Amino acid sequence: MITAGVDVGNKFTKVVILGDGRVLAKSAVLSGFDQAAASEEAMAAALDKAGIGRDDVQHITATGAGKNEVPFARSTVTEVGAGARGALYLFPAARTVVDVGAEEGRALKCNEQGKIVDFAINEKCAAGAGSFTEAMARALEIAVEEMGPLSLQSTRAVPMNAQCAVFAESEVVSLIHAKTPKEDIAHAVHDAIASRVISMVRRVGLEKDLALIGGLAYNAGFVRSMEEGLEVKAQVPEDPEYVTALGAALVAAEKAGEEA
Amino acid sequence: MQKFQEWFENRHEYAKEWKQRTGGKVIGYFCTYVPEEILYAAGVLPVRILGSHEPQDVTEPHIFGMFCPFCRDCLAQGLKGRFDYLDGITIAQSCLHIRQAYTSWDLHRPREFSYYLPMPHHVQSKRAYPFLRSELAAFKEAVEKWTGKTISDADLDRGIEIMNTSRRLMREVYELRKRENPPLTGLEAMYLVLSGQMVDKREHNAYLEQKLKELSERQPDRQTGERLMILGSEDDDTAFMAMAESLGTTFVVDDHCTGSRYFWNRVEPQEDRLMAIAARYIDRPACPTKDWPERSRLPHILKLAKEWNVQGAIVMQQKFCDPHELDIPAIRKYLEENGVPTLFLEFDVTVPIGQFRIRVEAFLEMLRQEDLF
């Protein structure tokens, strides 16, 4: 059985095609203004990679901020539900899942079936999400991809009080003026964002294992700050960005099973 | 003056050592409306709970983010176990913000004694006196039950004496700040008052009494520069004070509960000790939560500004502090109408020193220009 999950995120639209429990193909495109077009584009790319046609896919489930904009999806699932499903598929022992994307950070707690027990989502503030690191990278005049590796070179924790992204940016500027080494500032940025995310984790209550998913989990500096802050080793998948799409594809497989 | 800073910075070590030395109980208090006279009368050491000015991630599950950073910073200290030596906690009713630090502490770090004292808000009504007296009697009874010791009139007299001595000494130090070249900086004064909220007052008084003469003869090794006042909500931000004074200015007086509001007036003796204590708290310079229907702080602040000959005032508040937000527009207008320029700053757990330096510098430049013309 072949199914697909489409995760229309704030920044990227991701597709995962699943064949009998195995990932056949993945693709990601910028979501842009036209989410329907982006999902079409991402789907076409994934089908192409998998070497199959749309008709071979039995069920497509959409998730993410733009889940209702996917014209070809048969069903939808919330990003909270999909994130937990995907994470548990990869790490069956995971009970707390942290999902940080471009504009939203979430902490989910689930049981062994992947059922959501509690969740927390950041409010109207980017200080706990990926775009925050982007803004800070801009202030540091480095590429966002460099943030993680750079911060790992730091051995010193500089306190930063990131209640708000704008305020934090001015703190970064102050640190630059104070000749603080860039790696320490990058470290401080990750500690600050991790602190926001950890607050959400504490809200739902940490239960092991902890899985980190979403685009920000690519950033090794953020992962380190999370692990240090929570004093726990985190499970990070190879492609953290695709986990929610994978979860949607798993939901699709379930739906296809029900229909059969 | 170094001693006061050391006491402030090593508050936890001090309290633990005090407990060991005296075998007494230590109680943490969240608001300066708590009648410390009764606690000293009972032989209990009251210590004020303040934050640590470090970013933290432990209070999010407990206090909604729209409440002030100070109350969250205080609660974080409890949740992180830094005050685990406390035998009790107490709060006198003031704002809703700090109340939450107390109630969450009560729920998640329970102590053997916990007391919420309904300090009246309508301190401008004569009806507040008998009411607070009755609440103080209930508080005294609860403390007696906790410690297992009756508090006699003689004990209360002792408690009053300890507190009044401290208040008298602090006022004397503040008097010295009226001088053309004050012998101490605003930062030093801040350490002095703050340490008094954490250290056994008897020890603090004895040391201060001894230092007072020395202080009076001290020649400052720096220029006084512009004479500033700082006023607003809770403020123990020593980093800000140090930065501002490094720009060639001196804070000569304040209106903070971590400053002058804490010690300004004394208990006036009355046969009915509890009534005397009640009157002291009702008549003290008010926290904005209690400053209504009239804004009694306006003339009080202006009087301080005049008597200490200030050239400008920094008006600060903890972010989201509603009681101060409700007074600040009126205070700034009033001070400016009376010839005292103001600079408004919103404080968080940590302040962006670079940004604030620019603002303070610009403010000082403005004051200097006024001097020219």
Add this chain to the structure above:
Amino acid sequence: MSKQKYPTEPLQCWAKAKELREKYYLDYRDAHLKGGLRWAGGAWTFDAVPRGLGDDVYPLTSEPYGATIAHNKELALECMEATEKAGYARDLCSYMRIYWGSILLDKYPFGGGYPKPDFIWQDHICCSHAKWYQVVKDLEPAIPMYEIDVAVGPYHEINEAKIQYVADQILDGIEWMEKVTGRKYDDEKLIAAVKDECRSTSTWAEICSLNKAVPAPLDEKSMYSLYVFGTLHKAARWVADFYEEVRDEVKDRVARGIAAVGNEQCRLISDTQPPWAFLKVFRYLERYGAVSVGSLYTFGLEGIWEEKPDGSWGPRTTPMEKGIEIKTREQAVRINVEWNLSKPEWQHFYHPKFKTGMMKRIFDEWKLNGVLLHYNRGCEGLSVGIAENRLGLIEAGCPVMTFEGNMGDEREFDEVATFARIDAFMESLGFKKQY
């Protein structure tokens, strides 16, 4: 609408409610035309007391006034911007910012300019209440103002000195009122008002307890339009009378099994004031067959309750039902104080554990599936301790969803994100969208 399980009917009292509310605002505005008096104060104030000044004395309560404007996004924003421009912080109570804006812009949503009160009669419940009118006086210095402190501690610790403190302030206030209005105070009118207040607030609690029925005869969105009278003038005879009519109608709905939401399958309560410009949140919930049957806010801000002999929550027995005869001004004031201090929504100001306990009780007795907590940036007073309520409810086994917003400042509400949260919460409770 799919999956209709129960019959529904519109409320008969609807038209009258609309008419009464309109009349309230016009009576206040036009009071001077007939030689009457206008006073302003909060929804929690002791509104029975000014009734002793005569039958032509009309109040304007500030919170419902703020909410009324908040329904109109454009006007609300205009008001708040005027307040911000005048130098007041944006994170202050949004009703208060709207109220000041209405003075600054000299606009009354029912036509004309802001109708200045002849005096202010306020009480102090949160950090802002007394100071709200302190700022009104900054803007309009000539208005005489009297304010009362009610913060004497939770009701279960009530004693003689606490009642006396509040009562004495009111008694002083009556003398003050005579002085500033030049009118003679009539104790008989006060006594009648105190009785009316007991009747209206107890009857409102009775109406809310009828919502224990499955299906619920009222949904919270409709309850807002009825509960508001308690906030406008709980001590008015017309409010007490109207609540009795509403009660009879709701009783009849329960007897006939009439539902507020025909596809009811999930019962919820909310908490704190809703984001008034986004009541469609409740419509969205209905797509899941989810009905909010009330909240501690709608039940306990103007409803006065007690624990009944069987342990359940019901309307508080009035002094009249107990056969107590009110004879003097002092006695009337003391009864009024004691009654008001027992207000459920007042207890959590002292400790969140009191509110968690009451919410758990509602969860059980009103047969709920979940709780929606509105982290309301617009109101410190009702949001105080809300994060601890969340923890407490989860510990007690009640599923909770939180969402951030603001009762009056729509700039702080994120509709898309809130609907997404509802989807996730409903998914976790196992309910599917029906349409």
